[in-house]
Amino acid sequence: MKHAFSHALSWYRGEFTHNGEYNNINLVDNGSFSVAALAMLGDEEKVTQAGLEILRGSYRKLQNTLRFFTEDGSWPEGPHYWQYGTEFLFFKMAAMHRTLGTDYGLAELEGVKESGEYPLHLWGPGGFFNFYDSATPNVHPQTLWMADFYDQPHIAWYAGELTRRKGAFSPYYLLFYRPGMFDELPPSLDRTFTGIESISMRSGWTNLNDTFASVKGFNDTLLSHIDMDAGTFVFDALGERWATDLGMENYNLPGFWDYAGGQRWTYYRKGAQGQNVMIMNPESNPVFMQDYDARAPLVRSASKPRGAFGIIDLTERYPKDALSYRRGLMLTGDRQQLIVQDEFDLKSSSELYWFMHTEAHIEVLGSGQEAVLTQKDKKLYVKMLDAPEGAAFSEMMAQPLEGTPNPSGQTVNHGIRKLVVHMAGANRGRLSLWMVPLTEEAPLPEEVPEFRSLDDWSIPDGPMQERDRLPEVNSILVDGSALAGFDPQRTYYEWTVPYDQRSKVPEIGVVSDFDAAVIHAEGIPGKTYIDVTDPSNPGVRNRYTVALVPGPLIGDPPPGHRLPIQEVTASASPQASYGYTPDKTIDGDYETRWTSEGSHWIQYDLGENRKVGAVSIAFFSGETRRSYFTVTASTDGVHWNTVYPDGLSSGTTAQPEVFQFPEVTARFIRINGSGNTSNQWNNYTEVGIFRPMNGNGWGRGQ
Known part of the structure; x- marks a missing residue:
């Protein structure tokens, strides 16, 4: 006791x-x-x-x-x-x-009794x-x-x-599970919640390709774990999350829990810039870009079989700048499309930024009124239905605007970009963005819906139009073996070809109750396509993609190719007391390592200028996660050139992986780590620096 x-x-x-x-x-x-x-x-x-x-x-x-x-x-x-x-x-x-x-x-x-609906309706196909x-x-x-x-x-x-779909399991499920409880569909596609002032909307519950959109406001007095995010939203469609939330940040950052003083809001993932919201006049509001504890109520919503919408009044969140400001999200087009619409009346001529964070590649079309976002074998067409004069799409990195706070130690937002609409000299206006999910090969839509103000939003009566069921394959075969993790509803897969086998394109086959044609990749990297049609409805086609990617070059080069290292240093070694120091990366022992948390470098001094063309890195737990890094080179230790940008380990091996780059003359080589797919730690067990490679082998050099 x-x-x-x-x-x-x-x-x-x-x-x-x-x-x-x-x-x-x-x-x-x-x-x-x-x-x-x-x-x-x-x-x-x-x-x-x-x-x-x-x-x-x-x-x-x-x-x-x-x-x-x-x-x-x-x-x-x-x-x-x-x-x-x-x-x-x-x-x-x-x-x-x-x-x-x-x-x-x-x-x-x-x-308490009703709270079971909360996670259910805040979950979509993308998470x-x-x-x-x-x-x-x-x-x-x-x-x-x-x-x-x-x-x-x-x-x-x-x-x-x-x-x-994900194999999620807890031993407690053995206590609480009852037969059939995983099999009953929820009765409603949409749900509103007070407090977080949200509406969640979807096209269905059973398919990975269903659409899902959710937006939130704010009406809370607990003020625990909040972000400066009233008006933010997520959007899933065709198996991809197009508008994403960045989520957690490191709780140990200085002032992380300082809400009123504002230090929390200087961290990108917690402040307004890291959300899918509008920011106003960032030069005069560099920290408090929203009033963090002000109300943002869901003032109107509707749900019918053919669609749903919600409108949030954000006026109180922007007390310095807005006379009125509302944001609406509508799931439209028989629940297959999304409209995000802002209507605002401002106190003075203002500079505005509209942000949407995404993992997609962004391409701005024409004069900037349209954009296409691409992920895997899907795309999202985004078009302005109405906008202030001069508004145009652009792309930004997921980082603070110049001139606003950017403290050290923050999580690096790897792979995240921002679709941005910049508006200068705005006073009163409307920004209405229409988002249409499409398959990779589908043409962009030609018919555009009529713009309607938020006051005129409504959902048409009648049942939701039934869509043609896409023909699916039962399994995909790679060189005669079933593709692991295959799901008939998921249409995009990657297959890693071992480095020494990349001259041979794998044979892709299918098992299907429908007609299926395989269009083989011509080489590696490359893509094999599987087109599936239903003879009873030949106008409807489904396409699967198997992307063939070359695997990493694993292991040390032949003896004599490694360049000698005279000294190794690092910008930080926070676990030196455990023996995790820079010198452990060149001791030949895979049981020792150097570690650091966050964005830090480890530097290798070759003693004199040498011709360099590759580095090898053995990552601790490299077979379970992928690590982020860049490689820079310098002749004097002062001026640096990036020779290997956007480095990402394979996640398949703890053995050394070789990363090649164009020949460079350098005395100093730095590996700049920025965490991994599980956490913010850099963990290297062994590192090698090598002279340039010649083709697929090791060439002659200094």
């Missing part, structure tokens, strides 16, 4: 408080302590009395936090901390029902709407308990999809 209950009893007796008295940590603490207390009831009188005191105390403490559930089940900290906090809350409730036969009304509290400090896990055992307890199996649909 001393170790299990002492801190809990001190907390309940008022001997101390902590920073989680009101947020998700309250649910975690009270849920955890209650389950532990229930497990020990009856062991002996002293332990039982302590356990009862903990249970009573948990009900008093829970009142601080349960009040933040809204009547419709919304939670103010976003889906990540809904999952984290309610997991322990519902463990408590499940344990009490199991042991005592009651939870004394917790399960029937308004908002959760991960606003705020969010990296929402795919395992939600509490949802299974709620689906059974409340006899609402449909709320577990998303958990079933994550299990079916």
Whole structure:
């Protein structure tokens, strides 16, 4: 009891408080302590009395936090901390029902009972709407308990999809799963939530290619884990997320929790610039680009079979600049297209930036009124239906505007770009953007919908038009073996060809109940296409793509090609006390390493200028994740040239990977690391510097 209950009893007796008295940590603490207390009831009188005191105390403490559930089940900290906090809350409730036969009304509290709808409707084919400090896990055992307890199996649909498609599983599923609960479709395609002031809209629940859009406002008094993001949105279509949220940032950054003083908002992922929102006059509002705790209510919404929309009033978020400002999102075109529309009346002539973060390649067309975003074998056509004079699309990196704060230590937003609309001298206007998802080979649309102001938005009556079902293949074969991870609804795959086999194009085959034609790649890299048609409906075609990519060159070159290294240094070695120092990358031991967190370099001095054409890097855990880096070269250690930009390891091996670049004369070589696909750490076990390669072998050189 001393170790299990002492801190809990001190907390309940008022001997101390902590920073989680009101947020998700309250649910975690009270849920955890209650389950532990229930497990020990009856062991002996002293332990039982302590356990009862903990249970009573948990009900008093829970009142601080349960009040933040809204009547419709919304939670103010976003889906990540809904999952984290309610997991322990519902463990408590499940344990009490199991042991005592009651939870004394917790399960029937308004908002608690309804909250199962919250993660369900914030989830789409591209993942959760991960606003705020969010990296929402795919395992939600509490949802299974709620689906059974409340006899609402449909709320577990998303958990079933994550299990079916991603293999998400928790041992707790063995306790809470009931047959059939993963199989009942939710009754509604759309849902609004108060508090976060959001609407989520979709075209369906069963297909990876369904459309999904969600936008949020703000009406919150908890102010925990929030971003400066009122008006931000996500958009999924054709199996891709086109508008993305950047999610979490490093909690250990200086001033990360400083809301009122503003230091939190200087970090890109937390401030307005890192969201899919409009910013106004950034020169005069470099930090407080929105009023972070001001209301942004969902003022009007509609949902019918053929579409849905929501309109958020953002006026209070821009008190210095806006007389009025509203944003609307409409799922239109029988739920296959999206319109994002802003209408504003400003206090003075203003400079505006409209941002949408995306992993897609961006191409601006013509005079800048149209753009095409491309991901894998899909594209998104974006067109201005109405815009202020001079407005035009452009592309920016996911980083702060020049002249605004950009503190060190932030997460690098690898692979993320911004579709931008810049408007100068704007006073009153409307910006209406029409987004149309298309397959790679589809022509751009010629018919454009009529512009309508937000006040005139409506959804037509009648049923949603049925779409032709696309013919699918049962499996794809590569050199006679089934392609791992194949899903008939997913149409794009990458196949890595080993480096020493790249002269031979793999044979791609299919198993299909429909007619299928294979168009083979001519070389590597290259793409093989599979066109599938239904003889009973020949006008409808589905296309699968298998992209053939060359694998990494793995292993050390022949003896004698490695250049000698005289000295190795690094910009940081925060784990030097563990022995993780720069010199460990040239000791020939793959069990030792250099580490650093964030954007840092490791530098190799060759002692004199040499001709250099390649580096090799062995990445710690390189077979489980991919690492980001660049390589720069210098003759004097002062002036640097980038010789290998946008470096990305293969994620397939912990052995050395060789990265080649055009011949350069240099004495110093730097590898500039910026984390990996799992975290922000750089971990190199061995590094080599080599003279230039000649074709596919090692050439002669100095």
